[in-house]
Amino acid sequence: xxxxxxxxxxxxxxxxxxxxxxxxxxxxxxxxxxxxxxxxxxxxxxxxxxxxxxxxxxxxxxxxxxxxxxxxxxxxxxxxxxxxxxxxxxxxxxxxxxxxxxxxxxxxxxxxxxxxxxxxxxxxxxxxxxxxxxxxxxxxxxxxxxxxxxxxxxxxxxxxxxxxxxxxxxxxxxxxxxxxxxxxx
Numbered sequence: 001x002x003x004x005x006x007x008x009x010x011x012x013x014x015x016x017x018x019x020x021x022x023x024x025x026x027x028x029x030x031x032x033x034x035x036x037x038x039x040x041x042x043x044x045x046x047x048x049x050x051x052x053x054x055x056x057x058x059x060x061x062x063x064x065x066x067x068x069x070x071x072x073x074x075x076x077x078x079x080x081x082x083x084x085x086x087x088x089x090x091x092x093x094x095x096x097x098x099x100x101x102x103x104x105x106x107x108x109x110x111x112x113x114x115x116x117x118x119x120x121x122x123x124x125x126x127x128x129x130x131x132x133x134x135x136x137x138x139x140x141x142x143x144x145x146x147x148x149x150x151x152x153x154x155x156x157x158x159x160x161x162x163x164x165x166x167x168x169x170x171x172x173x174x175x176x177x178x179x180x181x182x183x184x185x
Contacts, residue, residue, distance in 0.1 A: 003088045004169055009184040010176065011084050011166075017132050018179065019083075026077040032063040039111060042131050058107055065100020091167040105162045108178075109155050119152030129180025142177035 003011075019027045021034040036052075036059050045051040070078045070086040078086075090096065112120040112128045125146075126139040146161060147153050153161070164175025171184065 003084055006169060006171065006184060007088070007091065007166075008084060011087050012080065013181055013184065014179060015080060015083050017134070017181075019078075026079050027066070027083065028077045029063055032059050035059060038131065042128070043111075043114070058103060062100045062104050062107065065098055065103065069098050069100070087166050094163045094167065105159060106155075109158045113155075117152075119154050120158065121152045122147075125153075125180070132180070134180040138182050139180040142180045142182050145172075145182065146174050146177040148174055 015027070016023075019031060019035075021031040021038070024031075036056050039055055039059075040046075040052045043051065045055065066078060066086075067076070070082045072082055072085075090098075090101065108128075109120065112124050114124045114127070115121075122140055122143045125143045126136055129139040129142070130136050158178070161175040161178050164173050165178050168175055170176075176184070
């Protein structure tokens with residue numbers, strides 16, 4: 001069974017908005033370097049500071065893991081097909097999660113939880129998602145759908161929503177909204 005159009009749209013959104021930062025059509029180390037700069041600028045972490053170095057180390061470990069899992073032709077880039085195939089395998093068996101996938105999930109949670117209080121609120125969520133070019137109003141609406149009436153989302157809830165994002169076929173599943181988009185039609 002091939003990946004559904006709905007799930008493919010979600011994966012392509014994530015690929016194009018959050019990973020292919022330089023819009024080359026493939027993910028490579030340059031995208032991660034640009035993403036590191038974007039994250040550090042968003043948080044005010046200047047070069048040569050501990051948070052900047054920590055961000056660099058985490059993101060490069062994520063890149064190494066992504067590349068080792070998805071880059072099937074070993075060309076140093078992850079194509080759209082390689083990306084979709086990797087996440088489709090994850091959706092079929094979330095217990096096969098790779099360390100880098102957990103690292104990315106935790107990185108996103110920590111990035112969004114700017115107050116470090118153990119929960120992501122609408123303001124924190126909207127700030128991060130809108131920094132990737134999404135409309136503030138759509139991010140707020142996505143948070144409301146994701147949080148299901150709660151004022152914040154804990155790490156444990158985020159982990160469950162994360163799995164749902166990659167596997168759900170139901171367009172209304174709360175996990176579909178963890179990256180700030182409200183529709184994949």
